Amino acid sequence: MFDxxxxxxxxxxxxxxxxxxxxxxxxxxxxxxxxxxxxKNALQERADELASKGLSGEATPFDVTDHAAxxxxxxxxxxxxxxxxxLVANAGIQHRAPIAEFEAADFERxxxxxxxGVWALAKEASKVMIPAKQGRIIMxxxxxxxxxxxxxxxYIASKGAVHSLTxxxxxxxxxxxxxxxxxxxxxxxxxxNTALINDKEFNDWVCDxxxxxxxxQLDEIGPAAVFLASDEAAFVNxxxxxxxxxxxxxx
Amino acid sequence: xxxDLKDKVVLVTGSSTxxxxxxxxxxxxxxxxxxxxxxxxxxxxEEVAAEIQRLGGKSTVMQGDVSDSAVCARLVDDxxxxxxxxxxxxxxxxxxxxxxxxxxxxxxxxxxxLHLNVRSSLMCTRAAAAHMKTTGGGAIINVTSIAARHGGAxxxxxYAGTKGFISTVTRGFAKELVKDNIRVNAxxxxxxxxxxxxxxxxxxxxxxxxxxxPMNRLGEVDECTGAFLFLASEQMSGYxxxxxxxxxxxxxxx
Numbered sequence: 001m002f003d004x005x006x007x008x009x010x011x012x013x014x015x016x017x018x019x020x021x022x023x024x025x026x027x028x029x030x031x032x033x034x035x036x037x038x039x040k041n042a043l044q045e046r047a048d049e050l051a052s053k054g055l056s057g058e059a060t061p062f063d064v065t066d067h068a069a070x071x072x073x074x075x076x077x078x079x080x081x082x083x084x085x086x087l088v089a090n091a092g093i094q095h096r097a098p099i100a101e102f103e104a105a106d107f108e109r110x111x112x113x114x115x116x117g118v119w120a121l122a123k124e125a126s127k128v129m130i131p132a133k134q135g136r137i138i139m140x141x142x143x144x145x146x147x148x149x150x151x152x153x154x155y156i157a158s159k160g161a162v163h164s165l166t167x168x169x170x171x172x173x174x175x176x177x178x179x180x181x182x183x184x185x186x187x188x189x190x191x192x193n194t195a196l197i198n199d200k201e202f203n204d205w206v207c208d209x210x211x212x213x214x215x216x217q218l219d220e221i222g223p224a225a226v227f228l229a230s231d232e233a234a235f236v237n238x239x240x241x242x243x244x245x246x247x248x249x250x251x
Numbered sequence: 252x253x254x255d256l257k258d259k260v261v262l263v264t265g266s267s268t269x270x271x272x273x274x275x276x277x278x279x280x281x282x283x284x285x286x287x288x289x290x291x292x293x294x295x296x297e298e299v300a301a302e303i304q305r306l307g308g309k310s311t312v313m314q315g316d317v318s319d320s321a322v323c324a325r326l327v328d329d330x331x332x333x334x335x336x337x338x339x340x341x342x343x344x345x346x347x348x349x350x351x352x353x354x355x356x357x358x359x360x361x362x363x364x365l366h367l368n369v370r371s372s373l374m375c376t377r378a379a380a381a382h383m384k385t386t387g388g389g390a391i392i393n394v395t396s397i398a399a400r401h402g403g404a405x406x407x408x409x410y411a412g413t414k415g416f417i418s419t420v421t422r423g424f425a426k427e428l429v430k431d432n433i434r435v436n437a438x439x440x441x442x443x444x445x446x447x448x449x450x451x452x453x454x455x456x457x458x459x460x461x462x463x464x465p466m467n468r469l470g471e472v473d474e475c476t477g478a479f480l481f482l483a484s485e486q487m488s489g490y491x492x493x494x495x496x497x498x499x500x501x502x503x504x505x
Contacts, residue, residue, distance in 0.1 A: 001252060001253055001277075001280075001480065174465030174466040174467070175465065186490075211425070211493070212492065213429070220489050221490075223486065223487035223488065227477065230477060231477075232474075232477020232480070232481070233478070235466070235470040236477075236497065236498050237466060237499070237500050238465075238504040239496065241496065242491070243490050244491075246425050246492045249493035249494075250426055
């Protein structure tokens with residue numbers, strides 16, 4: 001059950017937070033995980049951490065906005081391991097500003113990572129998955145992509161688009177036995193959210209607003225990726241799996 | 252093996268055949284104690300129960316028509332008296348009964364289908380939640396349908412309506428019961444090769460469904476079980492409640 005032994009996975013944004021959590025879970029279920037982020041040193045530490053736990057992984061540094069680098073990494077992985085089974089397109093960035101003050105350059109920068117970066121990696125993955133007639137593509141969306149929230153116009157637009165892209169690619173790639181799904185996290189206690197957790201007003205808002213009454217913990221996101229990557233989810237396609245303590249079903 | 256499902260007590264209503272039977276066996280394979288419930292198919296239910304034991308789980312068989320609320324309460328209570336507790340309830344029993352156009356929907360037909368698909372789920376949830384509250388929580392998994400969103404294929408509008416109800420209460424009860432550490436989610440199968448379709452869909456209809464599924468095939472019952480195991484495991488989905496996992500090959504997406 002949920003066994004990924006022998007599978008090769010690439011996780012972008014894997015140096016910390018949700019990406020690192022998902023990478024660890026995939027590795028724990030037997031996958032060899034290519035850890036991707038731009039920070040080479042952080043990735044090497046993560047790869048060493050996997051090795052110290054007897055898990056399999058390697059640092060694969062590149063910037064997801066450098067599409068040629070992403071293409072090269074996917075091709076190299078296919079060549080080295082003879083297979084490329086799972087893509088977790090997770091890398092994302094945030095920028096907060098009221099809409100009237102939101103710079104177009106910041107909007108474009110967020111879209112370039114969160115949407116175009118995801119699209120480009122999915123495209124490269126499809127090139128090796130289509131001939132193999134199998135594959136799993138998992139994108140990190142967000143519950144904000146289904147709702148509204150002040151000051152994060154670029155992030156929300158990008159995540160809403162990721163959900164649409166999930167459905168679109170699910171249909172396009174299904175004939176090749178490739179499933180495409182997304183994970184939409186709610187508010188998680190990641191390193192990047194430390195400032196928000198320490199902000200009493202924001203923390204109270206998250207805890208009051210989330211029926212579960214708390215932030216999601218890092219070990220609660222990885223199994224969702226494992227599920228979607230597993231044989232047990234072979235007929236789950238085009239789905240946005242929400243992991244949010246019921247935030248998005250509350251008013 | 253999903254470690255935290257070992258020794259969990261699971262009631263799967265309608266588990267003599269189809270998706271329910273596959274789900275009951277999958278829990279058995281993970282070391283759970285399973286109540287296999289049936290209404291008509293006794294020998295099939297006994298076969299499922301025997302298979303669970305072969306796979307390393309514990310099992311018991313119970314009969315009853317879940318259209319009767321007293322039966323729902325009894326199934327839960329008997330599960331608790333047999334295994335000592337109830338950790339997971341899977342509200343799977345239900346059916347289509349018959350494909351009918353609107354002018355053939357009678358009061359009797361309406362009541363029959365609503366009690367079978369809707370009231371049964373509510374009453375089992377009511378009874379199970381009362382026990383789960385005393386033992387620190389649990390997981391309830393409803394079975395809804397792709398029809399809940401698209402309104403149902405030919406002659407299945409009333410069925411689709413019952414499933415819409417199930418999807419709605421899944422979200423509502425998730426919020427109501429979260430304080431008791433009870434998670435409520437649902438699995439929404441698309442067109443899966445089950446006795447429901449063997450009875451109610453012609454080969455031509457099934458071909459027609461297939462043409463609308465991007466994966467170009469119908470689903471197998473074993474392809475639904477993973478979603479149930481995932482949602483039942485606190486370790487795997489402890490922060491997921493109020494959600495509906497679609498298992499439809501990309502046929503119809505929200």
